[in-house]
Amino acid sequence: MRTNFRFAVAVLLMSILSARGADQTIVLKAARMFDGKTNSLVQNATVVVLGDKIVDVGSGLTNPPDAQVVDLGDVTLSPGFMDAHSHVTLQFWGAFSQRRLDELDLNVSEHAIRSTMYARATLEAGFTTIRDLGSRFVGSPERVDVALRNAINKGYVVGPRMLVATKGIGATGGHFDPSSGFRDMLFGREPDEADGIADGPEAIRKAVRMEVKNGADVIKAAVSGGVLSLADEVDTPQFTPEEMKALVDECHRLRKKVAVHCHGDQAAKDAIAAGVDSIEHGSFLKPDTLQMMKAKGTYLVPTLMATEWIMGKIDNYPPALQAKAKAAGAARSEMFRNAVKLGVKIGLGTDSAVFPHGMNAKEFKLMVDLGMPAIDALKAGTSADADLLGIANKVGTLEKGKLADIVAVPGDPTQDITATERVTFVMKEGKIIRNGTPPFQVSARSTSEEPASLPAD
Numbered sequence: 140m141r142t143n144f145r146f147a148v149a150v151l152l153m154s155i156l157s158a159r160g161a162d163q164t165i166v167l168k169a170a171r172m173f174d175g176k177t178n179s180l181v182q183n184a185t186v187v188v189l190g191d192k193i194v195d196v197g198s199g200l201t202n203p204p205d206a207q208v209v210d211l212g213d214v215t216l217s218p219g220f221m222d223a224h225s226h227v228t229l230q231f232w233g234a235f236s237q238r239r240l241d242e243l244d245l246n247v248s249e250h251a252i253r254s255t256m257y258a259r260a261t262l263e264a265g266f267t268t269i270r271d272l273g274s275r276f277v278g279s280p281e282r283v284d285v286a287l288r289n290a291i292n293k294g295y296v297v298g299p300r301m302l303v304a305t306k307g308i309g310a311t312g313g314h315f316d317p318s319s320g321f322r323d324m325l326f327g328r329e330p331d332e333a334d335g336i337a338d339g340p341e342a343i344r345k346a347v348r349m350e351v352k353n354g355a356d357v358i359k360a361a362v363s364g365g366v367l368s369l370a371d372e373v374d375t376p377q378f379t380p381e382e383m384k385a386l387v388d389e390c391h392r393l394r395k396k397v398a399v400h401c402h403g404d405q406a407a408k409d410a411i412a413a414g415v416d417s418i419e420h421g422s423f424l425k426p427d428t429l430q431m432m433k434a435k436g437t438y439l440v441p442t443l444m445a446t447e448w449i450m451g452k453i454d455n456y457p458p459a460l461q462a463k464a465k466a467a468g469a470a471r472s473e474m475f476r477n478a479v480k481l482g483v484k485i486g487l488g489t490d491s492a493v494f495p496h497g498m499n500a501k502e503f504k505l506m507v508d509l510g511m512p513a514i515d516a517l518k519a520g521t522s523a524d525a526d527l528l529g530i531a532n533k534v535g536t537l538e539k540g541k542l543a544d545i546v547a548v549p550g551d552p553t554q555d556i557t558a559t560e561r562v563t564f565v566m567k568e569g570k571i572i573r574n575g576t577p578p579f580q581v582s583a584r585s586t587s588e589e590p591a592s593l594p595a596d
């Protein structure tokens with residue numbers, strides 16, 4: 140009896156303590172703050188966090204009693220960064236042929252275990268939310284992105300909040316066809332709707348329904364050719380206008396946003412007319428197409444890091460892919476400058492996996508180098524992405540009632556945008572993930588295909 144009584148008291152005390160622990164108020168203090176929406180920084184900033192939410196925010200606030208005060212000094216607080224185009228379950232940055240071998244050699248479970256490392260590196264680099272736009276393993280039905288998202292939500296794995304697209308939808312022989320470029324019928328059958336491969340409006344509707352059934356938060360479709368696929372041209376349309384309409388209609392009917400991989404101009408025109416929510420990449424888009432996007436409110440997610448990385452390692456790719464990468468790389472800078480000039484809505488997305496996870500913030504500088512004001516690049520990676528992802532009511536700005544996803548960068552990122560690459564503090568949903576410690580990095584040693592001679596960046 141006595142032991143039982145003691146045990147009951149101990150349990151009661153522990154539950155009281157843990158409840159109080161969850162309610163501990165945290166006050167973050169910093170020299171400056173970017174709130175996600177305003178064009179100027181707030182000086183002498185304070186953000187008050189209780190549980191998983193921001194309860195107060197402003198300049199020179201007095202500390203609530205009993206709060207844990209974290210004075211971060213000469214830094215700028217920002218809403219947690221977002222990447223609207225990542226592939227956190229994949230790794231494409233090494234030698235192309237080795238990657239293809241790995242796809243065939245490794246069990247999907249090994250890919251899945253690796254992805255936990257990539258998720259951690261992404262979060263520790265300051266990206267508290269990512270949209271994962273495609274996770275497919277040739278010859279496998281596994282959906283590693285769904286499993287990783289769920290494991291992060293349940294607290295098994297440290298990583299960013301994820302919105303996932305599962306496999307993505309594409310045409311036979313198109314950019315997403317996993318059997319393209321392999322020997323005919325190597326996998327014993329042609330891929331179908333269950334693999335996200337669909338031809339004709341009805342098959343596309345079925346593919347959308349299957350992806351939603353299997354856990355997709357967002358639908359991704361490849362409507363033009365791509366750079367890193369072997370059997371297509373980079374800018375050809377891969378869906379007819381009727382297929383495009385069916386895709387968008389089915390997605391929006393099921394209240395899912397639709398993001399389309401699209402380098403080509405004609406494919407983009409058809410996609411924008413059909414009402415897609417974002418054009419991903421957009422390398423060859425002409426000014427009149429960008430004008431259509433502006434009029435319709437379609438987002439552009441330019442993924443400049445992807446072309447930047449591929450161009451820097453061009454010898455790693457077969458000649459046919461080198462030619463496609465060069466063409467896309469040559470076109471995308473002018474396209475991006477035009478989009479900025481015309482005032483097209485722009486979200487930050489990187490295509491991480493094409494380069495090592497955790498380097499996502501380099502996208503900010505590429506955007507600024509091509510004419511985007513630093514404050515707008517910061518908005519692209521916070522509030523604009525939150526709007527594009529449909530989660531602006533929860534994250535993307537530092538405001539009362541929002542989830543406490545907060546990062547700090549040294550100095551003033553509007554003066555030196557590369558400060559975003561040196562995040563010193565990360566909080567996700569009110570929990571401090573990092574404060575001053577070096578970020579977890581995906582090193583050359585942690586991957587099999589990264590030859591030791593390749594530089595780490």
Ligand SMILES: [Zn+2]
Nearest residue numbers: 224226272490
């Ligand atoms: Zn991608």
